[in-house]
Amino acid sequence: MSEHHITPLRTYLIIAASLLFLSGVTVWVSYIDLGSFNIVLAMFVATVKASLVAFFFMHLLWDDKKNLTMFLMSLMFFGIFVTITMLDTEFRGDLGLNPEVKDPINKRAAFYDTLPLTDTHGHPVDEHSDEHHEDKDHH
């Protein structure tokens, strides 16, 4: 088995450090409000991290390319699944045929009507007392 590629220790350490660094970056960025760009950026960072893991930790970079193909295939089918499902879910009630159709399921489930109000500890509170006296940063 001596012909197998042995990744140098240095590479592993650099990759792990970059992963930790990128995790920090993505948390930091999430506190800046960029609107819908937040999600794009977060997914971009996540994809960079995922590629680092796949190519270096999982050795895809040095492996038989068939293995990479398998992995890419899984992403392709995931893409197909998402895209085609969204062709429906994002376009229901297109053609503007019927306004009721447009916003299909935004109806609150019935069981919420029976739920009592709670404080941030989940204990029921009296509706008439001040609801906002609790500190929100409990945890």
Added chain:
Amino acid sequence: MIKNTKQNYLNHPRGIMSWLLTVDHKRIGLMYLVSGILFFFMGGLLALVMRFELAAPGNDIISNEIYNNAYTLHGAIMIFLFIIPAIPGALGNILLPLMVGAKDVAFPRLNLASFYIYSFGALFALYTIVNGGVDTGWTFYTPYSTQSSSNVVPMTLGIFIIGFSSILTGLNFIATVHKMRIPGLTWYKLPLFVWALYGTSLVQITATPVLAITMVLLMLERFLGIGIFDPALGGDPVLYQHFFWFYSHPAVYIMILPAFGIISEIIPVHSRKKIWGYKFIAYSTLSIAFIGFLVWGHHMFTSGQSVFSQIVFSFITYFVGIPTGVKIFSWILTMYKGQVSFTPPMLYALAFLFLFTIGGLTGIFLGAVALDIHLHDTYFVVAHFHYVMQGGTIVAFLGGLHHWWPKSFGVMYNQTIANIAALGVFIGFNGTFFPQFLLGLRGMPRRYATYDEQFVELHSYSTFWSGILGISIFIAVMNLFWSFMKKNKVDPGSNPWGGMTLEWTHTSSPPHPHNFEEEPVLQHGPYDYDKVIVQKTYKK
């Protein structure tokens, strides 16, 4: 080069434990075959019960509840317990390693595990029968399936478990095709059955996980009311249909691709002619497997999905039709300037061409959105589906069994009876399902236990012929079984059809416990009837 050895996989080693713990792909294939045939008969019996109920309009034999249970179990058993696991599991297991010249599949123990997982899942499915059945239809559409008081959970759990077996078999086959071929057996020299199994396995490993997660979500919906598919909880039943068909449409190709492979073997061998358009058939297998993932929405043309996706799905649906069509023409042209023998496997293959062409062409009607809206959920769909699944897959499966029977078990069946049964299957099948196209066009909805007077004539025709179909299939299978019991042995070197692939030329019938006594050396391609004459050898 085939030695007259007395040792084969059936008699060596002996003892019940040597079967239960076997890692030999041929024995595992045989176990799949036996359980598959049992489920096939069980599903067939349920079908006959339904057909007899439908002979007349009212609730004459069984009540609505029993009818609903019967059709659900018929669908679930035929699809999840027979066609999907058992056909690749039986013929694929027995033949794939032989065809690539390997001593076994890549992971024999995994292969055995896969069989036991299948059996374990099947137990759950059988439990639903003793426990009072399940009445949701094999599609388990929400919210009915989250509300029904019948055994939805054991059934979905069974399907979930069988899914793992399907995935493991798929993994095993893919690894075997990629890595276990003998030197010189390049991709373009592989028998087309191997290509078909390869395509099937790709679909299995890609689609089945989504079924598994769908079944998990369905069960959670029942236990926890998670609200993803249940409209009363803010969820969306149409999303369930997307999830379900993302698996179940490709699953149709899990069911039909092995049949394509079988036909691609039978026709050249029994016509003694190089197959027409080898590369095209090989590539179309892969492209059908791929396009199969893009078209699931045509099961949902009346569900209220967006008009945009209706159009997209209708458009892509046609692209499945074209490679399939070219395959049919290639099979027919294969016979050109050949030497065609009308043996039982060849009769099944010709019946397949006839029936599958009808099944495929009626798919075009259903792909046109405007027309599908009228035909959706009517008997037209029932007829189309059975023309593809029974007229296609099961007829090809019977053909494959007859083709490889002497190879797998070293016995020969009575060919006259086999021919008569094949004819009976063909006629009985058309008699049963052709009237159903008309029923559908005239508006008869499916899954009805009772129906309107106007449909009675066509329904009673259908019922009459279904009896003939049932009897013919029973005779066909019993004829095979009988030859096995009677020990109607053929000479181990027999090659009754003059096959050219490794399993015919390089190993005994039934094969040696380790497949080949010495590693096979490839001498010619799988269909080189223009270069080599392989004699038909068949000695008792």
Added chain:
Amino acid sequence: MAHHNPDAPSHLKHYFHDVNQQYETSKFAMWAFILTEVLTFAGLFVAYIVYRSWYPDMFVDAHKLLDVNKGLMNTIVLITSSLTMALAIWAIQKNNKKLSVFMLLATFIFALVFLGIKFLEYSHKFEVGQLPGEFYSYMGPDAVHLNNPHIFFSIYFIMTGLHGLHVAIGMGLIAWLVYSTQKGNLTSEYYTPMEMIGIFWHLVDLIWIYLFPLFYLIG
């Protein structure tokens, strides 16, 4: 069986020609298995994406009920465990059994820490009633206006739960690796199981890399 080399290593199965074929086959099959894993999670990601686009405001507000600090801690723990897993393989490739076992143990402990933090998170959610589906009962001041938050928590619990299940399975596999490495069954000549389980473990990390921003960060 006359058909293989008498001096073939004991781990070589008789139906393979040589160790390299066996190694490559296992690895290829492992990647095919990874494909099935990705597609299992794919279904849940689709559910996430669809519901996020249907209930954008609810998702943004409901995610604030999750604890970013615990999420970040878990991210760090899991990335580190991925590194130790990779180093365990590196060590066995260098035939350093002791280091390899040490790294495996470290990976195991990190996995345990991950599940511990997860447990704290879950138990808090259980306490306050931020539960999946019909069991949801939290109507605190920061949630009372939300439209169907139980769907967010359904998806959150199913995805992190399934991920947690993978962590637990991975722990079992790693424990077995510790045992067989210690016993000397795995060497630089034959370490296929470790390579396979390593790939599995990195996949668990890889999925978390997406779960973390999708649930804890994106507002």
Added chain:
Amino acid sequence: MLDRLTEFFFPKQVSTFASEIDSLYFFIFYSSVALFFIVVFGMLYLSIKYRHRKGEELKLTSSKAHSNLLESLFFIIPLILVSITFVWGIRAYLKMVIVPDDAIEIKVTGVSWFWTFDYPDGGQTLNELVVPSNTPVKLVLSSKDVLHSFFIPVMRSKMDCLPNRYNVMWFDATKEGVYDIFCTEYCGTGHSQMGAKVIVMRPAQYEEWALELGADDDSIPLDELGAKLYTQKACNTCHTEDGSALVGPSFLQTSQMYEQERVFDDGTSSIIDDNYVRNSILEPQTQIVAGYQGVMPTYQGLLNDRELDALITYIKSLDGDSQI
């Protein structure tokens, strides 16, 4: 000729788009028949012409197994046919989904296992959809419980009904008459009985009918109104009046057992009286007769007090005048 063929294959054409859909069908049908005959003829011709005759030596056969021309023909001809089909199908489909602005709107609700129809000027019917001819009618569909699908074969139109959502279909009926409606999405035990009728009237007649809707009923005696409601409100899909059991217990049995005790599936029992019958209609899930499934939907809001009284009177009257 084509008319007779249409009659053979299809139910009557009643909507404006039906004829276009049928023509699309015949286009695909004739192309398919042509392709099918090519396949079957080719198969039989080649297999018989090149059959292996008895005693004939096996020989090396032709190596001809490829032809670019033929293979591209196989590709191009079906491609042309399916392209036409696709475009035609989409054009017809768009006609089926784009609702004219002046359509009258009727709300259709599927309940296991009957249909209710709410009309624009108030009033409701059960299992009877009344529409004017030569007027576009838009149906807004939904469901109270599980999925149903609303299928009118003569209109060639069909659409699923989903709970908590609205789907839309429309048609413009061209011929007066009474036609079938089926439920085509499996919805449980009574699925095959979930039929209804669509009654197409001349517009003037429809106007008159719509005015009368909801106005009558007060004048007829209670037991007659009950008998009418028995079919109109679809009680008869599950309860017979001759003593035989369908999905639910027969009304005759209930009638005969009046003032007697009835046992429920949870072991409790109760005396059958007017209150019991009223409760069984409004809250059917609370007391389920032993041996039956609790599948009946509530009729809360579908029956007013006088109608409830009418049904009770009608059920009580069964004992006296109808015997098996």
